[in-house]
Amino acid sequence: MDFTVRLPIDAAEARRRLLEKGVLAGIPLGGFSFFTRNDMLLTVTEAHSKRHVDLLVDLLDSVLGG
Structure with missing residues (x-):
């Protein structure tokens, strides 16, 4: 199942932070169609x-700081 989430921070930054923890997850969608940089x-x-x-x-x- 694919789904889009809108994060409280830039999605590319969230992905970078996940990579620092050894997890490759998510595709930042900013710049595609109607998506924002936080998607x-x-x-x-x-x-x-x-x-x-x-x-x-x-x-x-x-x-995300939670």
């Missing part, structure tokens, strides 16, 4: 366990 495309498939999804949520919260 990020995320994908989750059946290959991802609930634990993996929860880890991504926790890491995103961490890099």
